Amino acid sequence: MNILVTGGAGFVGSHLCERLLNEGHHVICVDSFFSGKIENIKHNLKNPNFRLIKHDVRKPLLKELGSEKIDRIYNLACPASPDQYQFDPILTLETSVIGAQNMLKLARRTGARFLQTSTSEIYGDPLEHPQKETYWGNVDTLGKRACYDEGKRAAETLCKDYRLQYGVDARLVRIFNTYGPRMMFSDGRVLSNFILQAFLNEDITIHGDGLQTRSFCYVDDLVEGLIKRMEIESDDWLPVNLGNPDERSILEVARIVKQKINSKSEIKHLSEKEAPNRMGDPRQRCPNISRAKDFLGWEPKIGFDEGLDKTIADFKKRLENKPHVAVFTPSFLPMKGPAEEKASEVMEQLAGWEFDIFTARLDKKLEKETHDGRMHIYRLGSGSILDKYLLPVRAALRAKKMDKKYDYRISWAVMASYGALAATLFSWIAKGSKPMLLSVYEGDITEKMLKKGKMLAPIYKFIFRQAHRWQVIGQMNEQQRAWLEDERKVQAIRIDDDKKLLAKRTKEMFQELEILSTRL
Structure with missing residues (x-):
């Protein structure tokens, strides 16, 4: 049969x-690569029975298919974590609703059988337990998760x-x-978060008491x-729950993951204030099958x-090839300054x-290339003061060359x-596909930074326009911090804050930019 799978490059879709x-079967994989x-x-790309179409299902899929016959359509397209x-x-809501409608129109045109993958999220925070298909749900239509919950309801x-x-x-x-192999790192799903945190010996973070x-x-x-x-011959079209009724508390799962990996991680409970994105999480979720x-x-x-053993083995294998971040900074250790020290502290965490790390050499005594754990320093130039002026072009071209090997998802400009x-030029060479984090380290935002800003305003404006996310580390009071974060959407961190907090906030930025990189 000719089978079309939307979301076919996702976690579940790729296994299907x-x-x-x-x-x-002949499989046509349709994916926008948003997730x-x-x-x-x-x-699968060399398999003659496999065809990949990069396409956003929010737009009709007509020209790409032509008159090709389609027997089955599995609609899995939608970010799910x-x-x-x-x-x-x-985008999530439109993918669920408009995407489903476009695929249903295709099924109507081609006579294909159609399977819509809905979600247990349509039950919301259920008052019935375990949940049967006849349960109507308990959903907050204006909550954080509503874009997904309500989109899937409308698609049904x-x-x-x-x-x-x-x-x-x-x-x-x-x-x-x-769960299983190919889950994305740090995608917000509980198991992928726990496994990754355990392997990295970070705190395993549980939202609330963990009894959910x-x-x-x-x-x-x-x-x-x-x-x-899909294949059962029946006129019964009504929904069927697919899940495992083996119900466990989140705290129990965290302990099992920690034990299996033999991790040094501590289990840490977060309040709603510390994890605002988890507001609206259901207390219970278990299918009646x-x-x-x-x-x-x-x-x-x-x-x-x-299943957990297989998933952990997959994570371990993939972690042997960690993602690389392209870092651009005018100087780096052993040349010490507040920015270099803060940046190196973040990287260690x-x-x-x-x-x-692409930086100017500035001193002939410094080696052109050094590797220290996960920090790989590439000092560009002959070792003179001219190196910093030539850094933008040299660093952008070197990063472009190394991008072929490491496929950078993020570029990070320090200062x-x-x-x-250099980061801006690299982003331009990559046609905007490498989202950039700009970190500004200043001792006194209210005087020094503003004074320097007046002299270099045109350059600053150009750089800030190119950055996708901004981070300011400096001396500031709570009012200034709130103004930067709430009014200007800039991540603001006091320079005297705990280095673990700085690393945590930077990690949040990296994870956000990794998601953004799939949209660019």
Whole structure:
């Protein structure tokens, strides 16, 4: 059969594509790469039965397919992790609703059978436990998660009406928490967060008391359920829960992950104030899968212990090749200044990345290249004062060359000067696909920075226009900090704050920019 999978480069979608290829089908993978990753499907690209179309499902898929016959459409397109779908809530809502409608129109035009992957999120913070398909849910329509919850609800309604009004063979599944290889690092899902934190010996962060519960279904079991729901010959189109009813508390899961990895991490409980993005998280989530058992003959086969071992092994393998950040700074250690010291402290704390530091050599006694743990320093130039003036061009070209190997997702400019100009030029060479964090380190924002700003205003304006995110580290009172963060959307950190806090805030910026890099 000719089978189209939207969101086919995502976590679940890539496993589904692989399974369908193994069964001998011709698979058309459609993905915008807003949250999907080319690494997930790279091994399929040489398969003659696999075709990749880069496309945003918010737009009709007509020209790319032409008159090609489509037998099945699996609609998985939509950011599914909290950090991803809250990053751009309008995109999330439009992908769920407009995307589903475009795919339903395609199913109507081609006569394809259509499967909509809905979510357990449509149950909200459930008052019924475990949740049956007949439960209407308890959803906050204006909450943080509403863009995802309400989008999926509307998509279900579209499926129902396209079936009743146009006779489209549309079917529904509601997916509960799923885990397995290829989950994104730090994507906001509880298991990926815990595993990554445990491997990096960071605090394993739990929101609240940790007594909230989830049930986790291994991805291979879920894929089996999706195929069974698609292929069953029946006029019953109503939703089917797909998940594992093995319910566990979040605190229990954190302890199991820590023990399996033999991590030195501490388990830390965060308040709502410390984790505002988690407001609205349901207290309980567990599927009633009686309908899946009776109707599809489906139930999970892989236990949590076995599935977690496979997932941890996948994370360990991928962590051997950590993502690299391109860092641009006019000077770096051993040349010491407040900016260099703060930047190096941050890098030492952020164990999830490797840092390629492009800087001016300035002194002939300094080696052109040194490697210190995860910090790789490339000193460019002959060792004279001219090096800093030539740094923008030299560093941008060197980063471009190394980008072929490391595929930088982020560029980081330390100080708004020659390093920032280098980062800006690198971003321009990369056609804007490498989002830039600009960190300004100043001892006195109210006097020194403003004074310097008057002299270099045109250059500052140019640099700040090119940066995607901004960070100011300096002397400031609470009123100034609040003004920068609330009014100017600049991350503001007092220079005397704990270095762990600075690293934590910078990590938040990196994670946000990694998501942004998929949109550029």
